[in-house]
Amino acid sequence: MEKIIEVHGLQKSFGKVQAVCGIEFCVERGKLFAFLGPNGAGKSTTIDMLCTLSRPDGGSALIDGYELGKEDGQIRKSIGVVFQDSMLDPLLTVRENLMTRARFYGMGRRELRAAVRTAAGTADVLEFLDRPYGKLSGGQRRRADIARALVHTPKILFLDEPTTGLDPRTKEGVWRTITELQRRTGMTVFLTTHYMEEAAAADHIVLLAGGKVAAMGTPYDLQERYSSDRLCVKPKKKDEFVEFLIERGVPFTEKAGVFTMKLRHTVDALPLLQQAGDRVESFEVLHGSMEDVFLNLTGGTFQEVDGDA
Numbered sequence: 001m002e003k004i005i006e007v008h009g010l011q012k013s014f015g016k017v018q019a020v021c022g023i024e025f026c027v028e029r030g031k032l033f034a035f036l037g038p039n040g041a042g043k044s045t046t047i048d049m050l051c052t053l054s055r056p057d058g059g060s061a062l063i064d065g066y067e068l069g070k071e072d073g074q075i076r077k078s079i080g081v082v083f084q085d086s087m088l089d090p091l092l093t094v095r096e097n098l099m100t101r102a103r104f105y106g107m108g109r110r111e112l113r114a115a116v117r118t119a120a121g122t123a124d125v126l127e128f129l130d131r132p133y134g135k136l137s138g139g140q141r142r143r144a145d146i147a148r149a150l151v152h153t154p155k156i157l158f159l160d161e162p163t164t165g166l167d168p169r170t171k172e173g174v175w176r177t178i179t180e181l182q183r184r185t186g187m188t189v190f191l192t193t194h195y196m197e198e199a200a201a202a203d204h205i206v207l208l209a210g211g212k213v214a215a216m217g218t219p220y221d222l223q224e225r226y227s228s229d230r231l232c233v234k235p236k237k238k239d240e241f242v243e244f245l246i247e248r249g250v251p252f253t254e255k256a257g258v259f260t261m262k263l264r265h266t267v268d269a270l271p272l273l274q275q276a277g278d279r280v281e282s283f284e285v286l287h288g289s290m291e292d293v294f295l296n297l298t299g300g301t302f303q304e305v306d307g308d309a
Contacts, residue, residue, distance in 0.1 A: 001028050003027065003029065004027055004028065004064055004155065004156060004188050005026060005027035005061070005064075005190070006026045006027075006061065007023060007025050007026065007046075007050075007059070007061045009022045009023075009024060009058060009060065010022065010024075010046065010056050010058070011056060011058035011059050012042075012045050012046075012049060012056055012057050013057055018211055019045040019211050020045050020046055020049070020211045021042075022058070022059060022212075023042075023059075023208070023213050024213065025206045025213060025216060027156075027188060027190060028203070028204065029188055030182075031188060031189075031202075031203040031204060032201065032202045032203050033188070033202060033203065034192075034198070034202035034205045034206075035047070035191065035192045035206055035208065036192070036199055036206070036207045037207060037208035037209055037214075038298045041208040041209050041210065041211065041298075042210075042211040043192050043208055044160070046208070047158060047192065049061070049068070050063060050068070051079060051158060052068070052072040052075055056068065063075045063079065064079075064155050064156065077105075078154055078155045078156060079154050079158060080149030080150055080151075080156070080157045081149055081158040082142075082146055082148075082157070082158065082159045082160065084161050084164060087148065088141075088148060090132065090133050090134025091132060091133075092132065093129070093131060093132055093133065094128060094130070094131060094133055095116060095120070095129045095130055097133055097144070098147055098151050099112060101148050101151050102152070105151075115152065115153070116151060118150075118153070119147045119150040119153075122150055122184070122185070123143045123144070123146040123147035123177060123181070124143055124177050125140070125144050128140055128144075138165065138166050139171075139173050142166065142174045143174065145162075146159075146162075146174075146177060154187070155187065155188060156187070156188045156189075156190060157181075157188070157189050157190070159189060159192070159193075161192055161194065162174060162178070162191070162193075163175065163195065163198070171195075175198070175201075196291045196294060199219065199290050200219045200289075200290045202219060204216070204218060205218070205222060207222070207297055209297060209298045214297045215297055219290060223287065223289065223292070224288070226288075226292070226293040226297055227288025227290075227293050228262045228263060228292070229265070229285060229286060229287055230261065230263065230285070230286045230288075231261045231263055231269045231272065231273075231283065231284075231285055232258055232259070232260050232285075232286060233258070233261070233273075233276070233280055233282075234259075234281045234282045234283070235257075235259065235279050235281060236280070238254075238257060241279050241280075242254075244276060244279060245259070245261075248275070250272065266287070
């Protein structure tokens with residue numbers, strides 16, 4: 001495993017509040033990495049440090065082989081960032097915004113134009129490249145934001161809740177752009193999100209709570225360790241099925257005529273269904289979800305609000 005980000009004992013405090021408490025994790029090159037946590041968990045503080053916007057109080061980090069705090073200029077050349085709030089000028093066209101951004105990297109005129117053209121093509125914004133940013137739809141703006149982050153061809157793309165506030169169809173389009181970008185370029189994507197279905201698509205997840213790493217692993221591993229499968233049954237006769245479950249000491253909840261039972265393992269549903277026999281009208285086995293993982297580890301809601309510490 002080739003690591004492109006390595007974090008060791010990273011710390012950050014604001015007065016008496018310790019926002020990040022000596023966290024450690026790594027990100028594998030070319031992978032989609034998801035960084036999760038409730039409001040106030042320390043995600044944004046960590047991102048600010050890794051993007052050289054804020055200095056750590058302690059610990060260290062290597063980003064693309066460069067040491068945080070000592071080689072920040074090189075780190076900035078290796079990363080692109082898509083913030084929650086747009087950094088583009090609504091009065092300028094997308095092309096003008098990208099040209100303005102590219103000039104920060106000291107490119108010559110020919111190199112600058114080539115960089116803008118490449119970034120625009122990669123982020124799929126060519127069709128509205130000469131339209132004012134302020135006139136674009138939400139999905140188009142997000143793709144333009146991604147193009148801005150790509151104009152200097154970074155190796156790591158930080159996406160800070162990139163689909164917040166977008167409708168499902170637009171959200172799907174933005175993710176199609178991100179997925180295609182990663183497939184074609186092999187870029188590492190570092191994602192923060194409060195949408196659990198987005199996190200579930202990641203190669204690796206770190207979940208932060210109270211400024212500390214609460215869990216890490218693949219989505220499947222986390223679901224296996226921190227969530228339970230559920231058997232949902234709609235019985236033919238409600239009273240008869242309740243009696244059946246009570247006789248066997250099976251805990252359950254019931255809503256709108258559907259009974260839900262937690263399973264230690266998926267296969268545990270089979271003997272229960274066999275014993276229930278013709279008492280069952282229909283059933284469904286639901287695998288533990290990332291939402292279950294989040295709630296079990298944080299004890300809170302998974303829907304965040306802005307202003308994460």
